[in-house]
Amino acid sequence: MKRLFSPWRSEYIESFHQETEDKSCVFCKAAGETPEDKDSLVVLRGEFIFVLMNRYPYNNGHLLILPYRHISNLSDLNENERLEIFYLLELSIEALGKALKAQGHNIGTNLGKVAGAGIEDHLHFHIVPRWNGDTNFMPVLNDIKLISEEMSKTKSKLVSYFKGLNK
Numbered sequence: 531m532k533r534l535f536s537p538w539r540s541e542y543i544e545s546f547h548q549e550t551e552d553k554s555c556v557f558c559k560a561a562g563e564t565p566e567d568k569d570s571l572v573v574l575r576g577e578f579i580f581v582l583m584n585r586y587p588y589n590n591g592h593l594l595i596l597p598y599r600h601i602s603n604l605s606d607l608n609e610n611e612r613l614e615i616f617y618l619l620e621l622s623i624e625a626l627g628k629a630l631k632a633q634g635h636n637i638g639t640n641l642g643k644v645a646g647a648g649i650e651d652h653l654h655f656h657i658v659p660r661w662n663g664d665t666n667f668m669p670v671l672n673d674i675k676l677i678s679e680e681m682s683k684t685k686s687k688l689v690s691y692f693k694g695l696n697k
């Protein structure tokens with residue numbers, strides 16, 4: 531039987547929710563940050579929607595597309611947010627392809643705890659870039675130092691790409 535690949539359902543990816551000591555929303559906190567903030571993983575701020583790197587990525591360049599507003603249902607999105615989510619999904623895929631040479635992508639969202647959502651109150655879409663042979667990446671994630679170095683390199687590549695588009 532062919533197994534459906536859905537990395538955004540991995541508990542590992544969402545596990546950072548339990549690690550935050552206070553119960554405040556990490557996405558609302560990120561919504562107030564900019565790509566220029568050194569410790570921020572925000573790579574692009576749109577008008578209603580922003581693009582954030584996942585702090586515990588399944589793969590290098592794993593992105594989240596999410597509204598600034600703390601809303602949990604697709605039906606809570608207004609028309610502007612709905613349009614910009616799709617626009618930034620497309621733009622992010624382009625950036626991952628051009629800046630990181632991604633060869634494919636998985637896109638998904640978890641709606642509700644029963645579906646595996648870790649941060650169930652703040653709607654977000656995952657984009658996981660894929661490369662041939664990347665299934666070997668997971669063991670590497672155990673090395674925290676390596677991840678943070680790799681992530682800051684990836685962040686600057688993506689931020690440069692997005693900045694280049696605005697010129």
Ligand SMILES: [Zn+2]
Pocket residue numbers: 555556557558559599600601651652
């Ligand atoms: Zn929130």
